[in-house]
Amino acid sequence: MNLGSFRTLEEYFKSIDENIKLIFPHDDKYVTRYNYLSHQLNTWIHPYVVKGGMTVDGGYLNDHGPEHISKVILRASQLVKNSDIILSEYETYILLMSIHIHDVGNILGRVDHEINSLSIIQKFGIHAGHDRIEWECIFEIAEAHGGHPKDKISDLAPDTILDFEVRKPLLAAILKLADELAEDRSRASRFELQNGLLPELAEIYHRYSHCLHSTVVDIAGRQIKLSFDVEEKDLCKLFKKKVKDAEGERVIEVYLINEIYERTYKTHLERMYCMRFTRPELQINKIRVDITITTDKMDHRNKPIKKQISYDIGEVGYPSTASEGIFSICPTLSEFTGEKICRMSIDQCLTNVTATY
Structure with a gap:
């Protein structure tokens, strides 16, 4: 993978010809799936995370909406671009989906938000792909961005998911640092x-x-x-x-x-x-x-x-x-x-x- 002239990982991913053989498991339509899921989340979940958190906690979170997700994707892209990191098409999908779900659990309150994401995303299970192993991988990477214990990435290991290598520690570290660097005035x-x-x-x-x-x-x-x-x-x-x-x-x-x-x-x-x-x-x-x-x-x-x-x-x-x-x-x-x-x-x-x- 080479971002080249693409500004973000998302722009690059959406340009992939999903009909090319052997770049995704089972030759499934992962670009189509991502476009659907990101639209659903940006429309029905991300805009309501702050309101949900207020209802449960009584606080007022800074922005956790679509703009924040876009900023985390941008920061992750900046970390990857011009470095020696080369992500496969499948790893790019896993990372983008992990970014999309890493904070959605805040809609149920700040406490354990990195864990509560699971119950939110399960509502999209029919359209998000049926593979439990794939979703477990996405949740593990997303969950490692916060909460306790602080050292969660060390518990992850590179794995083979549906016959494709996924470097969970690397993806989790990119997400965690990108999230930290998304804390600017746009929030x-x-x-x-x-x-x-x-x-x-x-x-x-x-x-x-x-x-x-x-x-x-x-x-x-x-x-x-x-x-x-x-x-x-x-x-x-x-x-x-x-x-x-x-x-x-x-x-x-x-x-x-x-x-x-x-x-x-x-x-x-x-x-x-x-x-x-x-x-x-x-x-x-x-x-x-x-x-x-x-x-x-x-x-x-x-x-x-x-x-x-x-x-x-x-x-x-x-x-x-x-x-x-x-x-x-x-x-x-x-x-x-x-x-x-x-x-x-x-x-x-x-x-x-x-x-x-």
Whole structure:
């Protein structure tokens, strides 16, 4: 498989002549099947995932609709394109279907959503193909993108499905990292955000997504570039967030800048984990983060003055279980947390700041 001029795996897959012998099991019409299923899901399931989650959990998920699915497909395509990964036509079908179903379980609530997808898709079983083995493979890959235990991909193994090789760990790693990289402003509910209509426990997630305006998968440079834009007025606000840890489930307050640090560090962890299953065909070594802070002050041209915080998150030093999160890799960022920014003026705290590691 070579994506060539195709932008996405989906565009490539839909161009395949399904009548060619031996590229799909039993010479079934997999392109026709995918077109039908993706249309059904985009029409009847994906648009209602957020509403279903609200009904069950009372929260307000960021976007899980057709646009999110398209973005995950795009990110997966960017990971594959220009790398040495070569997917068969059948593996491409398995990956695309796994992307389509990975989040549909949220319609029954956030808890165990990666598992609940099964009950949703079973409703389409008659038209989705009758092969239980094939669907078990798709669900295993989709389920590995989240939930507990965190290390699910290690339990997968390359397999032969209907006489075709399917590299489950590789496909699961592409999906998991692509899903992580789809967390940009297209997922934020912008109208609700701008008009104060979001539940207070949901706002921080939408605020984070809205700040992330660009994600670049740089295969040649072996890095992922995340670009944020934050307004000064949002720096010293505290946002409520529900967390679950050894103390149980509780609500804490966080600053947006701290949330960006935490989430970009999570992206770094996801990158490290997924690379275990994509090497040597795909190797990404670091996460590059650029945070532009638009201040309330104007320059001589009457344009807002901007400050910059930049850092690279990669593997440094000897691995240790005793970690302080991102601050163990980028220690200077501890001087620019929400707490410290709020104790000083932004000019004092962020004058000529560029912290690169």
